[in-house]
Amino acid sequence: MAVLTEKNLIQIRRDLHAMPELALNEFRTAAYLEKVITGFNQQYLTIKHVPDLPTALLVRVAGSAPQRTLGYRTDIDALPVSEKTGLPFASKNPGVMHACGHDIHMTVALGVLSYFSEHQPTDNLIFFFQPAEESQNGGKLAYELGVFEGEWRPDEFYGLHDNPDLPAGAIGCRLGTLFAGTTEVNIDLEGKGGHAAYPQDANDMVVAAAHLISQVQTIISRSIDPIEGGVITLGKLEAGTIRNVIAGHAHIEGTIRGLTQVMIEKIDQRLQEVGDGIAKSFNADVTVTLNQGGYLPVENDPELTQPFIDYMENASDVNYIETKPAMTGEDFGYLLSKIPGTMFWLGVEDDSQLHSATLNPNEAAIMAGINAITGFMTDRMAR
Numbered sequence: 001m002a003v004l005t006e007k008n009l010i011q012i013r014r015d016l017h018a019m020p021e022l023a024l025n026e027f028r029t030a031a032y033l034e035k036v037i038t039g040f041n042q043q044y045l046t047i048k049h050v051p052d053l054p055t056a057l058l059v060r061v062a063g064s065a066p067q068r069t070l071g072y073r074t075d076i077d078a079l080p081v082s083e084k085t086g087l088p089f090a091s092k093n094p095g096v097m098h099a100c101g102h103d104i105h106m107t108v109a110l111g112v113l114s115y116f117s118e119h120q121p122t123d124n125l126i127f128f129f130q131p132a133e134e135s136q137n138g139g140k141l142a143y144e145l146g147v148f149e150g151e152w153r154p155d156e157f158y159g160l161h162d163n164p165d166l167p168a169g170a171i172g173c174r175l176g177t178l179f180a181g182t183t184e185v186n187i188d189l190e191g192k193g194g195h196a197a198y199p200q201d202a203n204d205m206v207v208a209a210a211h212l213i214s215q216v217q218t219i220i221s222r223s224i225d226p227i228e229g230g231v232i233t234l235g236k237l238e239a240g241t242i243r244n245v246i247a248g249h250a251h252i253e254g255t256i257r258g259l260t261q262v263m264i265e266k267i268d269q270r271l272q273e274v275g276d277g278i279a280k281s282f283n284a285d286v287t288v289t290l291n292q293g294g295y296l297p298v299e300n301d302p303e304l305t306q307p308f309i310d311y312m313e314n315a316s317d318v319n320y321i322e323t324k325p326a327m328t329g330e331d332f333g334y335l336l337s338k339i340p341g342t343m344f345w346l347g348v349e350d351d352s353q354l355h356s357a358t359l360n361p362n363e364a365a366i367m368a369g370i371n372a373i374t375g376f377m378t379d380r381m382a383r
């Protein structure tokens with residue numbers, strides 16, 4: 001097959017959109033990606049599987065006169081969101097949706113790979129199709145499995161995230177921190193259930209959870225420097241079974257975000273303290289489980305990011321926009337803590353936000369993204 005056309009790419013994106021899979025379960029997605037890739041010119045390509053991370057896929061493109069190896073990473077997982085776009089190619093997997101645009105990410109990566117499979121690069125290229133970005137930190141898992149050893153280790157790593165707030169096809173970036181680090185939070189409150197009519201004989205975990213949730217809101221407003229900021233979102237609460245039974249258990253899930261590691265650790269510590277305080281005042285067992293995994297702040301390396309920005313600012317066909325740091329998280333932060341590189345935004349212009357059931361990225365971003373990235377990589381390899 002020759003380089004993928006815009007028509008091929010749109011079809012690929014729609015196929016991928018219709019078959020979203022959750023973190024570490026992306027088996028059909030990985031098989032689809034591999035099928036597309038095996039249709040490319042194989043002369044310069046080597047495909048690598050990772051037995052202990054079976055939905056990961058790596059492809060190496062051998063350079064003609066390599067001085068270095070450039071890495072390009074895309075994430076491939078979806079979210080537990082029930083799609084409400086009404087699109088003809090909407091998710092066929094009930095309750096699961098590419099609500100974060102990873103279908104666009106994968107399509108752009110395939111487009112760039114397709115280009116370099118026909119136009120041999122001078123440097124080596126590694127494409128990493130990464131499972132489990134939304135949870136389970138697939139990037140960290142891969143790194144710890146030694147996936148990037150030997151000739152599979154990039155010297156510099158690049159990756160994008162789509163952004164509905166930017167015009168379709170625009171490239172957004174900045175020096176330094178692009179995305180927050182995050183900590184996943186689980187809180188279990190254990191008391192004593194009982195009859196709704198006899199609260200004196202029970203220990204109500206709905207009331208304890210309500211107090212905990214309210215107190216947690218004071219961490220950002222009262223303990224954190226407002227100039228630095230931070231976020232705690234408790235997105236899930238489960239407690240009780242019926243109106244006239246006092247709940248003896250409550251379970252809360254959430255996420256903490258901060259732009260520095262110090263900030264994340266401070267918020268983590270305050271959350272633990274609030275949990276301990278609620279345990280004492282409600283005579284409950286409160287277990288706060290915090291897991292940062294690989295979601296470190298995404299730090300763009302200044303030496304590599306400045307040439308990236310220079311290219312994007314000066315390329316006649318790129319709409320470059322300098323962006324502010326965002327409180328979204330990304331486990332590419334972990335990979336960038338090991339291998340220097342740059343993460344950037346690709347504008348997909350939509351009224352719906354990331355993680356929304358109505359997200360409908362503008363597909364014009366696909367070709368614009370591919371052109372910007374192949375252009376940048378070609379320029380980078382010439383230096």
Ligand SMILES: CC(=O)N[C@@H](CCC[C@H](N)C(=O)O)C(=O)O
Nearest residue numbers: 134135182183184255328329330
């Ligand atoms: C870009 C994006 O939306 N990323 C996710 C990453 C999830 C981080 C982690 N699992 C957590 O929830 O703490 C995000 O929610 O920002």
